[in-house]
Amino acid sequence: MPTLSSRITSLNAGGGDGWEIFYKARALVAAGQPVTELTIGEPDTKTDPAILAEMHRAASAGHTGYAVVPGTPALRDAIAARVTERSGVLTTRENVLVTPGGQSALFAAHMAACTPGGAALMVEPHYVTYPGTIRAAGAVPHSVQTRPERSFFPDPADLRRSAATSGASSLLINTPNNPTGAVYPRETLTGIADVAQEQDLWVISDEVYDTQIWEGAHLSPRALPGMAERTMVIGSLSKSHAMTGSRIGWLIAPEAAIAALIDLATNTTYGVPGYIQDAALYALTADATLEPRVAEPFRRRRALAQGILAAQNTVGLVPSGGAMYLFLDVRATGLSGIAFADALLDAHRIAVMPGESFGPSAAGFIRVALTLPDAEFSEALSTLAGFAAGLAKAA
C-alpha cells in the first residue's frame, strides 16, 4: 500500500483520555449486560413523526434530485430569519450555508479560517472531535485551559496570551458548553471579542445547544459590536429537534466567506438531501411546540438532579446554564474522573464520561447526560451520589 497522508493517520492523536471507560461500557452492553448509560449525547426522543411525514411528503413529491449546493432558498431564508430574530443581527440568505450536520460546518469553518500548518485555538474542556477537526483542516490545535473556580469560562488574559504566542488565526468556543453546561455571560464574550479584534482572529462559535438554556440567556459573540464580520456560527437541528441522525446543520458567516464556503461544499459534499432540507424547514417553522418538547425533559431531569444532589455534600454540581449534561465535581472522593467512572461502572454498571475525556482542565470531574427516562435517571444519580459518599468516607 502506498503511504497514507499523515494528516489522516494522526487525527485522533493526543485526544482526551478516559475513552476506555466509554468503550468498556459499550462492550458490556454488547455482551448482554445491563448498563445504565449516562454517556449519550443525543436526545432520548426520536425525531417527531410530523417532521418525518413532511420528509416523506417532499421525497414522494419528487424532491429527490440534486438540491442546490448552498441549501434551498426557503431553508436558507428560514435559518436567516431565525438567526436575525434570536441574535438581533440582520442575517440574510447570503450569510447561510446549509451543511450535512454541525460537524461538517465545524470542519468547513476551520478550512476557511486556518492556513495549513497554522495554529487554531480551542477552549478546553471541549467536545471530543475539536482537535481532530482542526487537524483534518491541516491546522494545529492549541488548547486554552479553563478553571472550575471560574465556572469553566475562558479567561480573556489566557486567550490573549495563547493567541499572541501561537499566531493563531481562529478561536473555537462553545456556548452552551459540552461538557460543562457553561453558558458564557456577556462579560466573558466581550473579553473574547476584544481579544479577537486585537489579534485579528476568526471566532468559530459552536452554538448547537442554544435551545437548551436553563438559566440566564444565550448570547452569540456574533451579536457584539464589530463581531459579525469575524464570527462563524455553527448551528444544527440535532439537539434542538432530536434530528441527530438526519445530519443537517448550518454555518453563518460574512457573505464573502459563505461564497468561498459554497465552493468548498461543491468540492467536498455537494450539498444536503432536498427532502431533509424540506423536513428541516418544517421543523423550524411549522410547529413552535417541537423545540420545547425536545428540551423540556432535560430541564425536568436537571431539576431532579439538583434535588438529589442538595441532599448530600460529596458530589459538587458545577453551576451551569444550559446543554443536556450535568458536570459533576467528584474530587472529594480522592479519585480522578477516570478512576471514579471506572469504579462506578464496575460497582454499579453505571456509565458516565470522565471529565478528562474532554481535556485536562476537567480532571476530577464527570459528565452525566440528561438523556435517560426520569425514574431511571434519578435512581442512577442517587446511586452515584451514594457511591461517591462511600468513597469520600473511606478516603
Add this chain to the structure above:
Amino acid sequence: MPTLSSRITSLNAGGGDGWEIFYKARALVAAGQPVTELTIGEPDTKTDPAILAEMHRAASAGHTGYAVVPGTPALRDAIAARVTERSGVLTTRENVLVTPGGQSALFAAHMAACTPGGAALMVEPHYVTYPGTIRAAGAVPHSVQTRPERSFFPDPADLRRSAATSGASSLLINTPNNPTGAVYPRETLTGIADVAQEQDLWVISDEVYDTQIWEGAHLSPRALPGMAERTMVIGSLSKSHAMTGSRIGWLIAPEAAIAALIDLATNTTYGVPGYIQDAALYALTADATLEPRVAEPFRRRRALAQGILAAQNTVGLVPSGGAMYLFLDVRATGLSGIAFADALLDAHRIAVMPGESFGPSAAGFIRVALTLPDAEFSEALSTLAGFAAGLAKAA
C-alpha cells in the same frame, strides 16, 4: 473580516471554460424561456417510490439517531458483497466506508492519498469538480491529456511522464467516463496499473457510472494483479438508482486506509443518515429490477441517437461504451465546442455542454446528456445535426 484561507478562495481557479453557456441557458429558463436542456447529469427519473417507502419505514421505526460513522454493518456488508461479485476481488466490510455521496468519497480519497502541496494526477477531460476537489484536499492538480483519436483513453506513456516529473502520489481516473463515455479496455487499465506500481501511485477510480455499460464490460483497476492494495474506488447510488439527491455513496480501499478514513469521516461528516442507509440497502438488495429500469432509457436513447447520426456526416459520434452522455465531434463545423454550443443555444434554444468545459483535450466537442424523454431527445438531436450541417456547408 479576517483573511480567508487561500485554499478555499481559489478552489475553482483555472477550471474548465465554457460554463458561461450553461449559466446562459439557466438564465433563459429562469426568465421563462423554453430551453431544451441536454446538459443535465442526473437521471430524468425520480427515486423509485419503493426506495422512498423503505426510507420512511426505517425513519418511522426510529432509525433517526446517530448511525455509526463508517456506515451500518448491513449496508457495508451489502456493498462489500456487490463489489466482490462484480470485481472478483474479495471485499469485506472493513474495506468499505459509506459516504454522504460520491463527491465526499472523492474528497476523502485525496485527503488520504495526497500530502499538502503535493501533486495529484487526473485524466482530462474530466468531471468538473476534479481540480477543485484536489485543491480542497490541499494538493495540486496535474492534468494528463488524452486524444480523440485514441478514444480519449489515457496513454500510459503520458501518465508515466506526468507521474515522474510531478512526483504525484495519486492518479484519478473515471471509467465509464464523464464526459466522453469511454469505458477503459483491459490494456489501458493494465498500462495504468503498471505505471501506478512503478511510480508508487494510489489509483483513485471513480466508477459511479459502472451500471451504465452499453458496449464491452466494466473493469475496475482494483481487480488487476497487485492493485487492490493501491486502489480506492468511488461508488454511488446517484446514477445507478436515481438517488442523486440522497447523497449516498461509498469508498472501497485497503483496510488500513479505511481505518484512517473513518477517523477523517468522524471529523468531517460524522456519517450518513441511518434511514438513507436503510433505503440504500433496500435499493441494492431487495429488487433486482431497480437498476436496469434506471439504465434502460439511456440505452434506448443512445440507440436513437446512433440512428439519427448515421443519416448525416457532419457530427461525429465518439465511440463510447457507457455513461449517460453522448460525446459529439463538431469540429467539421469550423467552430469550437464553446462557439457551437453558444450558437445552438441562440438559434434553437438547445443547451449542450461544450467539451472545453471538461478540459482542453475536448476542444471542438460537445457533451449531450441522455436525460430527456425519447421524442424530445430525438427532435433535439435532429435539430442539432441539421444545425451543424448548415454550419459546415457555410464554412
